[in-house]
Amino acid sequence: MPGQRKRKRKRQQREERAGHWEVVFNTQDEAEWLAFNHRFMSGREAPDPSMIRVDIFCGRLAQPTGYQLSLFVPA
Template sequence: MLFETQDESEFRAYIRHTRESNPQIDWSAVRIDNFCGHLEHANTHRLSLFVPHPRPDPSQNQTKR
């Protein structure tokens, strides 16, 4: 997770600032979630970066006997 807030304007400002200041982020791997709190809780806005599991290195795949 990169950032989480319940303030939508703060969330949008964070995204805008991050896009301008960190061009190294692969935005095709970014996930934006908006969790609806209904009437009981405030809505939550979350920015996450997908990080895939690394592929195993076949040269290190040794079976113990």
């Protein structure tokens, strides 16, 4: 499709200028995750919820569940 590469490149450049996600905490222990999450939200000024990303990676028999908290860092 004509112009698709150019549109894709421009979209990627806009996204790069906006900022990036920085991992703050990463664990596979649910109790540790809950304790950190509680301290993070109550210990200081809680960041804007739109600037927080929580990833929970589903575990299976061979791999445990993973928990990750990231903050958006504006460029």
